[in-house]
Amino acid sequence: MNKIILGLALLVSMVATSQENDSIPKVPEEPELEASLDIEKDTVQNFKKIKLDGVAAVVGDYVILDSDIEKTYIDLKSQGVSTEDITKCSLLGKLMEDRLYAHQAVQDSLLVSDDEVNANIDRQLQSFVSQIGSMEKLLKFYRKENEQELREDLFEINKLRMLSEKMQASVVSDIEITPEEVRQFFNKIPKDERPVFGAELEISQIVKIPKATEEEKQKVIDKLNTIKADIQENDASFKIKAILYSEDEGSKANGGFYAINKNTAFVKEFMDVAYRLQEGEISEPFETEYGYHIMLVEKVRGQERDIRHIIISPEVPESAKEAAKSELDSIRVKVNNGDFTFAEAALNFSDEKETKFDGGVLRNPQDFSARFELTKMDPTLYNQVRNLKDNEISYPIMEEDPRGGIKYKIYKITNRYDEHVADFAQDYLKIQELAKREKQFNAIKEWMDIHIEDTYISVNEEKRDCDFANDWVKE
Template identity: 70%
Template sequence: MNARNSTLLIALFFTLGGMLSAQQRDQVGDTQIEPPEPVLETDRAVYKDSLKKKEKVKLDGIAAVVGDYVILDSDVAKTLIDLENQGASTKDITHCSLLGKLMEDRLYAHQAVQDSILVSDDEVNATGDRQIQQLVSQVGSMEKVLEFYNKEDVESFREELFNINKLRMLSEKMQQKIIGEIQVTPEEVRQFFNRIPEDEKPVFGAELEIAQIVKEPEIPEEEKQKVIDKLNEIKADVEDNDASFSVKAILYSQDPGSKSKGGFYSMTRQTPFVKEFKDVAFSLREGEISEPFETVFGFHIIYIEKIRGQELDLRHILIQPEIPQKAIDAAKQELDTIRQHILEGKYTFAEAALNFSDEKETKFDGGLLRNPTNFDSRFELTKMDPTLYNQVRDLKDNEISNPILETDPRGGPPKYKILKVTNRYDEHEADFAKDYLKIQELALREKQFKAIRKWMDTHIEDTYISVNAENRDCEFQNNWVKD
């Protein structure tokens, strides 16, 4: 990998890094990955000026070697510069701390290879394709992306993305292997809490508990049948007339994550697609096309292109039925009526959620929302999703919002909802009983950290590691500089 042009890409993954693991949901093949923070707004002239200011940067020097991986001085220096140019806070990031982080990643990746942890080339390429699509959507064209990264062609750009993604994904899989099965018992949580000095007990910010009732517009059966008929027509044209499934996907699929690739995905049983999609995909033989089937995203057909053990290469077409405006209006009207009946005391909000809400995940719990980060019922104000915060910030106690139209970020149909703040918690010092889930999370993190530290100590001893003389005075968190 060319150091002068590629380390800018490394910084990209401090923003995009972990994109799949952090943002994948139960959805069809990442069809709706949330966009990363903009990383291409920095003018290339600014980037060059920043380089000029770093007079001591040694572009071709070797900073460290970890197993089979070489880290150049330019990898470290340019990554820091790029983080600055992206607007990330680098106040507490030093050359040494950044080098230590790069060495950690490479030790994970090196050991993953030793432990025969596999990341398929198709999986890596699919990740790169998604990232390129996001970058193009940010700046408007592939030409602008190549210009910014100083690449002559798409293939050289893909190659560097492949190398970076492969290392990152190996690193993530190795880390998951280390901590994936670690759990904490209630007794361990209690001991962890009791070890915290009284004057160091954590303080949790103001929090809300929020409940909602959801109504989804009813899609007419005739609209569903139109989509099923269209998918059957496409299936027949491919099977009977040797039409290209890939071309059909480009023409008709409404899945933005795969449409431009002819509907292509590579997946395993662990890939976070919705259950219905995986069940159909793994029931098919190579070369077979499924019957139309329904998920929360609409109706699909799947074509199995290749089977490699537990991994599938497939193409799919997604078409969503049209939702008439009158169905959307009817959902809103029904929620208006439900809201009025609650205010009149005909039933409680929780009873209404149980009997009328279309959201299975919340209706049996009084409509109570769960925090996706820890599945607790509380949302800390300073950490809430901005959209949700704006929807509830002005609600008073026992007040119910008017119906709110919400689009599904995963690509599903729109829906209406009404919201209520069911409880408020002021900023407070941690209480073992009231804040058990948060304390449990802190205890788990500590246990995982200790496991990582132990693993690091062991494998640093057993792995060839060399740190350049100019970096040997760094105060690393790990013992990279061996005696």
């Protein structure tokens, strides 16, 4: 059963839809072709055959070379992954899975646009450069002559990965789990093999967001209207304007581009505008909690939209920042004096809509429960609350929002749970997630069996003796 739990844990990364790895991967180097040849004019002497590279397998339209397996193995080792239990056969099996997903995604018209891939590459490169220091160092690290050459390599890697992820997400998107299925899953785990959950905290917060003056807001609206007029009247490029003026670091390098659908986790005001506009239409300036935007709907594909936006945040004066901090200090004192509870204060004074109506309770983005396991907490949040005692309220903490602006917060630890063996009632949400992953795992296995049978697959004779997890070898 421990192996089952481990397998289910690994499934998390296998079926996730939109989360990118921001640690520097090792981009595959160009294969070096080596041969020992001794050639004279019109005469060949001492010719020695050496295999330059071979085809390990073919899956649909994708070819997997022996060098692809070697590169993947080297990449894992160089990134500190233990390769003790990883074989070349298991790596080939994983590469074949990825390509089967990507092949079937194309067959099912689950396409990924070039703009989506390039937007992802932009985010990767920004992260890589911030880690390694400069683009020049990054190019040297990857042994590339220029940025374009690196982008071309990353494009192929990302395109295949994004197609694969899109297909995997499609396979499990409609899977739900009933309470009875959760109960059956839990009961079939032997008591001595039930998972152990680490120490956890429940945390509440009250947030104050300093506000800009009406004058500063109008300056931003006027600037956005000027940008819009230049685009519409002078045929200026929205993409270039976004690169020049947008404050969204996640999209400005790619001209403010996002590919979205109805499930994209953007704020309601942003999504409402995106689905109200017609293709080619530019919005009036509109406000979200992050600032003021204008938006262009570039392409409509059913429930999907390709959009570009420009966001500019009005400048917040120092007096507003001090006022927000002072208000939180006052709230903290009044809660400690018993004038009202922390939950009542959150409801009446917090500026964060996502938590104020729930008494300020923070939700874990992993499972949306109110608990945060200490060893898995976001490092920033952990550092902010680690020294708090039970029912102690922190002093105001300033936090920069990555999407723009600043916030001030006070925190309170409302509950603390010690490490313990899984309990059905106490840990229902975690057990529910494990049961759902097992059901997803089984659905993926069934999908694999069907599409392996229906897809052209050829495995090199030398690899046919591999003990694959799936039945890749066809008689």
